[in-house]
Amino acid sequence: MSKNSMIESLRNYVNGNDDFAILLNGEWGTGKTYFLKHEIDNKEESRIFKDKIPIYLSIFGYDSLDSLKKDITDKIYMSCFNMGNKIGKELKKVLKPIRKELKAMAGNHGDLFDIGNKLLADIGSTFMRKRIEERAGKIVVVIDDIERISEEIKLVDFLGYILTDLIEDLKCRVILVGNVSKIQNVKNDFNKISEKIVSRVIPFSIDFSTIKDSFLDKSDNQFVRANSDWIGKVLLIQFKTSTLNLRTLKFIFSTFEIVDQELREYFENHKESSDDKVNIERSAFLNIFVIAIEHREGRLTKENLQELRPLMNTRNFIRFTLNKGIWKNSSTNTKNNDHLAKYIVKKYHCINRACFDDYIFYDEQINHIIFDLTFDSVAFIDDWYKLFKSDIKASQVLVDKTNYFRDIDDDEFENLQIKVLKNIDEHKMSFDQLINVYDNFDYFEKINLLMIHEDYQSKILQEIEWIITKNCKNFEILDDYQEKWEMKKDIGLISVDIQKKIDEIFNKFDEKANRKRKLEFLTSIFEGNYRRTEELSGVNxxxxxxxxxxxxxxxxxxxxxxxxxxxxxxxxxxxxxxxxxxxxxxxxxxxxxxxxxxxxxxxxxxxxxxxxxxxxxxxxxxxxxxxxxxxxxxxxxxxxxxxx
Known part of the structure; x- marks a missing residue:
């Protein structure tokens, strides 16, 4: 059932007038409690509880039906008087002087005082009852965690109380919430008895739109908001191939928050490019994503971490599925009794998914943050560079060597220029390096030291367009490229013709980026995401x-x-x-x-x-x-x- 259909079902029930309760049934960790509390806390905007008086209570922790009934009754009274925890304060203020006068009149006749006191209590109860009757059909009682009902409370008595006292007598609408499959011993009794009390069972499952709204679009983390589309793709893939527990998601994002803070502190003191920063954080998020899921689902523990060794600090995962020698001595309970590393490769790496495959690697530092709450950002980033930027570093060596052409002969210089162009063909250069190569080659051409005959300008322009196309959906990276390009133009060393061509490349993607900014800006307004609206207002x-x-x-x-x-x-x-x-x-x-x-x-x-x-x-x-x-x-x- 979709989220909208579920909301419509609940709204129709709370606006109805039948003598039944309704059951919202779902697995643990799917977000039932979060969803309902959010609707109650924002009831003025809720499609379920608007114009109603919602009351929430978890049955967990109650050992007697009397104490449960008392707390529910108190919450109903409090909601009718709108007096927080000071139930009946208004009424008590009126009755207190009457009770004091009655005591003085009774003197030593205790029986008379008891009779009078009971009379006042009856008056108060009648007054409260009238307030509740005035709100007939308005009060919605949400009782959560029914699968955790105490063995001291008889199920038939509990459900009887709901029908007789809450629904028939007080005219309340009642939403029961829980995971029926986890009700121990009394499952058959529950199904049998609830048929007379529960009119419908509404299935609840984790909804991707809820995840996107709760964890991505309204996140306080800048990286998560800026990369919400990419993270959304990663999560959506997991939703389609497996289940994802809401508590596991909270664990993933809270763990990433710690890592993100460490990485940002590192970036403040080092000069990584914007695209490197984004890609490093994406790698960290994915590493946390996989390890956290496997840990929370019970397959990965501190005791069997050694089984991940074949996957550590590599980008070649598929070869491990072919090498039987590394899969021996597994102690992990995985599907088909696979070795843990093989299980992870088959689960996460055997499907072509660019949003995942382009960034993922496994590092010891993520294991440390999952199990020990320690993280060495320097070690993690160093490992990342060794895997992801070896080509870029090699290209930088070539670019640097061209600056020292006076120290080499013509043949060496020609071979060096050929290698530089070959690295461009193989996408092994960053945006900064491409601009620097253009500067150098343009200079060599002017001083008659260009040893090659290829059209280097067209080659570099094509590669610049390829890099911008690859990163055009990320505002931060695109803005960083433009800023660096404007600085190069300000220096005045680049010809006007080439400036126009590169400007045309940027302008083409600017139109797309600006439209996306506009749509995101309007979306943030409609969604009430004030922080994001403020961030985007300046660029719109x-x-x-x-x-x-x-x-x-x-x-x-x-x-x-x-x-x-x-x-x-x-x-x-x-x-x-x-x-x-x-x-x-x-x-x-x-x-x-x-x-x-x-x-x-x-x-x-x-x-x-x-x-x-x-x-x-x-x-x-x-x-x-x-x-x-x-x-x-x-x-x-x-x-x-x-x-x-």
Missing amino acids: TGIDFFETLLDSGLLQKYVLTAHPRSEKFTQYIYNHFVNNNYKKIYPYKEKNITNLCEKIKEFMRENNSLGKIGMFNLNELIDKLNLLIETDQKDKMNSNYFFP
Whole structure:
């Protein structure tokens, strides 16, 4: 069942009035608790609990039904009085002086005081009961971890309480949450008894959109946000081929956070290129990803780490599946009783996946962070360079040698230039090296020391375009290339013709990158990701919000849909354009606003599945857009009045 279908099922239930509970059933670690608590904590925006009074309680830790019933009743009272932990404070304040006066009147007649005290308690209970009755059908009780029910609590009594007290008497809607397959001893009883109480069992499974929203798009980690598309591909592959526990994901990202901090401290004191920084962190993330999954699923322990040795600090994994000699003496419980290293190769490396294969390697430092919480960034980066940058380092040696041409003869210099071009053909040079090679060869041509007859300019231009194409989806790397290129142009040593050709390459990818920035900027507004909106606002000056929205799929995704999510965008437009004159920063055309309003109105007329809340959200957006047009027209009239 998709996430939207599950939400729709839960929403329909809480808005219903039948005398049944509903069960949200899913495996441990799939995120049931996280999902429901998030919906409850953000109930004003929730598609399930909006306009309801949700109450959450875990059954875990209760050894008696009486204590469980008391806490549920207290939470219901607290929610009705909206008084936090001070239940009935308002009522107690009224009854306290009455109880004091009653005690004085009773004097030594304790029986009279007890009778009066009971009467007051009945008054208070009646008062509270009335408040609950006024909210009939509004209270939604979420009871989590039902598979952890204590052996001291009889299942039939627990389910009977839910039906009789909560559903029939107090008119509450009840959502039970748990992993039914883990209910020990009483599983058959649960299925038999629950048929009379539970109307439907809603399956819950981990949803990739939830993962992307929770772990990637709204992450506090800069690398994770900047590389969310790439990480999303890695996770999606895992989702398609295997299961992924939400707790394991949290472990992966929290572990990476430690490593990322160490790497960033290293980068601050060393001059790695931007693409090297990104690739090093991608390698670290993937190494953590694999080792963490295998550790959390019980296959990899500190005791059998030695079985990973065949995989350490290499990029050639497939050959290990052919070498039977290294698979002996395995103590690991893997599928088909494979040696652990072979199991990992077959699971992660036998499918052609560029997002994974281009960066993965296994290093001792990641084993240390997983098992000992220690990490040596210098050792990790040194190992990374040995595997990933040996060609680049070799190319740098060649480039450096061309600077000392006075020390060699003509034949050596010609061979050196041929080797440089060969490395370019084999994609063994970085962007910086290509620019430096062009500088050197251009200089050699001017002083009549160019020993080769090949068109080096075209070769270098083609390679520059290849490198930019390879990295065009990463804003940080592309910006780094452009910055270095602008610095080279400022020096003034490169011919105007070549400048134009390289500028054309950048401009071609700039258009794509700028469009992606615009879409990401608008997406962050719709999603309420304020941190990302702030980060992207500086690089998106000049964007026409409404033109971009009309020309993209975001309009269908967030506005023209059965469940519009336009409220954050509406708020942004009102705060920044109606109340503040952001038109100078983000200019727009009035016709685009008009076209947007017409599209929304047409959608509302033709879409019968649009609910009342959806209609409200879209009407609110139209109102703010019309208000923006009116504000613009008033500004124009005032401008014409003062400056005719």
